[in-house]
Amino acid sequence: GQQVMQIPQYQHVQxxxxxxxxCNSSTTLSNIQWYKQRPGGxxxxxxxxxxxxxxxxxxxxxxxFGEAKKxxxxxxxxxxxxxxxxxxxxxxxGGSEKLVFGKGTKxxxxx
Amino acid sequence: xxxxxxxPRHKITKRGQNVTFRCDPISEHNRLYWYRQTLxxxxxxxxxxxxxxxxEKSRLLSDRFSAExxxxxxxxxxxxxxxxxxxxxxxxxxxLQINEKLFFGSGTQLSVL
Numbered sequence: 563g564q565q566v567m568q569i570p571q572y573q574h575v576q577x578x579x580x581x582x583x584x585c586n587s588s589t590t591l592s593n594i595q596w597y598k599q600r601p602g603g604x605x606x607x608x609x610x611x612x613x614x615x616x617x618x619x620x621x622x623x624x625x626x627f628g629e630a631k632k633x634x635x636x637x638x639x640x641x642x643x644x645x646x647x648x649x650x651x652x653x654x655x656g657g658s659e660k661l662v663f664g665k666g667t668k669x670x671x672x673x
Numbered sequence: 674x675x676x677x678x679x680x681p682r683h684k685i686t687k688r689g690q691n692v693t694f695r696c697d698p699i700s701e702h703n704r705l706y707w708y709r710q711t712l713x714x715x716x717x718x719x720x721x722x723x724x725x726x727x728x729e730k731s732r733l734l735s736d737r738f739s740a741e742x743x744x745x746x747x748x749x750x751x752x753x754x755x756x757x758x759x760x761x762x763x764x765x766x767x768x769l770q771i772n773e774k775l776f777f778g779s780g781t782q783l784s785v786l
Binding site: 568592593595597603604605606607610650652654659660661662663664665666668 | 708721
């Protein structure tokens with residue numbers, strides 16, 4: 563079945579550096595959602611992208627959906643210690659209505 | 674809106690015992706999902722409901738797992754004859770409609786000894 567692959571699995575940055583995580587699929591996605599999970603917490607919704615080539619911004623976070631709707635990225639500018647956590651992309655599986663999550667990218671920030 | 678509530682927060686059980694978890698979704702949400710998450714992995718889909726109807730169940734889910742959502746409100750997830758491999762965080766989530774964002778509960782951490 564369709565899966566979403568995330569890279570990298572881990573990313574360690576110095577505070578103030580930028581961070582990007584990528585989500586890739588072998589098939590066209592109808593939409594993609596991004597979630598953040600803080601250590602010891604539960605996933606919290608960040609954003610949903612639906613349109614081809616869509617770009618959305620939330621303060622220092624920029625989300626992109628590829629033109630072919632097969633990939634997506636999350637970019638954080640000038641990371642802060644509050645950005646620490648695991649970032650997941652998720653998408654439904656074509657005709658299925660369930661949301662399938664990637665394995666996530668764990669971000670650590672050195673102050 | 675009190676969010677998605679899950680009980681208990683932690684459950685320690687011995688192998689072979691049965692356990693049951695409860696999830697109370699956000700009140701007006703029609704859709705309810707169960708996921709399982711192990712350390713370093715993303716949430717793994719188990720099953721979901723539209724109101725009281727269970728619409729899909731993961732093929733990876735053994736027949737020891739059963740979920741219900743009577744009257745389309747709260748849901749229970751039961752695991753019979755638990756095995757050590759069942760140890761994980763069990764997350765419940767709800768959404769208003771299809772393709773909308775999921776609101777997750779804090780999860781039930783199961784440890785099977």
